Amino acid sequence: MEKFDEIRPYEAGEMKEAFEALLSDRQFNAIMKGFAPWLPKGIRNGLLKLAFIGINTPLDFQKRFMKPVVNYIIRKHTDGCTFDDEALRVTNHTSHLSPLTSQSERFTFVSNHRDIVLDSAFLDVMLFNSGYHTTVEIGIGDNLLIYPWIKRLVRMNKAFTVHRGLTAHEMMRSSQLMSEYIHYAVTQKHENIWIAQREGRAKDSDDRTQESVLKMLAMGGTGDNFVDKLKDLNIVPLTISYEFDPCDYLKAQEFQQKRDNPSFKKSKQDDLDNMKTGIFGYKGRVIYRCGKPVNNWIEELRDLPKNEFFKEMASRMDKEIHAGYEPMYLNYVALDMLNGNQNYADKYSAEEKKRFMDYIESQLSKIQLPNKDEAFLRERILTMYANPLKNYLAAQ
Incomplete structure (x- = not known):
């Protein structure tokens, strides 16, 4: 585990210390004060400590704290969130339902990207509600972890860190480490994984899988070739459909800013504004739909040369993701x-x-x-x- 310390989520024995550090953070306390300004800090933190009793793992934390919050967001800011996992319930060559409650059944969900925070949060709740044993560990860019309390909170919430803005040499090392961690999480920790199909959101919603993401996933593992390494991850193409994207105007604004100034880059405050708007903006209907797991067809690509292999795999995943959209009026x-x-x-x-x-x-x-x-x-x-x-x- 030590080799993954710089990127991994917290483990069971680290949760209490992380929570105490969170309560001591001045910025975090300012955020909490906004939710209950009439409560003195001591009473507010005392209540949070009381609620934390019995929480030993990140999954416990999600069930106690995050699930009610996400359910509130679904009720308040959507017209319902649905999960179509039929493709996971049909095993290969048979119409019988697979044992989703099996402790060994784990998936790496690779999806299009609509919201910085909620893509994985909604998925967690829907996995809970559909009878899965656990939620997902998620990859989140370190460009979003702009304050210590944010990094601490997401690590408590089963997030691992994706490093951004690296040199070519640093990127290779980072990709290798992240791939090894993802393989470890799926095969040894028996966790599900969620990762976006590309770095950042496709601001024009033309969702395409980056071959570099698939190459990263194939760097870890113990198989002899790309196919065997990727099969270990049990990859599932996942489609997220929003009726309304509350960040659409922010994305359009950024398009013009980059058109008028090619060197324009968002500030940290811009990232925070996007997160806040995405969480609290109206989304209408939200639909998650699982595509056919990659293991059902990846063997067909085994004999392709490396570059052709990843190009064809990305193309097939795109077709699964695109076919899973829910067209709305x-x-x-x-x-x-x-x-x-x-x-x-x-x-x-x-x-x-x-x-x-x-x-x-x-x-x-x-x-x-x-x-x-x-x-x-x-x-x-x-x-x-x-x-x-x-x-x-x-x-x-």
């Missing part, structure tokens, strides 16, 4: 508006089209730029909602 509206036609007018009503157009105008009004280009920004938001449908139709 606004996706059809967006595609028709972009194309200037009504090819899919039978998929939405006049009222639904007006609702979506009003929504776009409302989002555009939130963008505060000195040289605001509304036509460009509107096209960017429409593209975000049209691309999942375009990919879905292509995957069919």
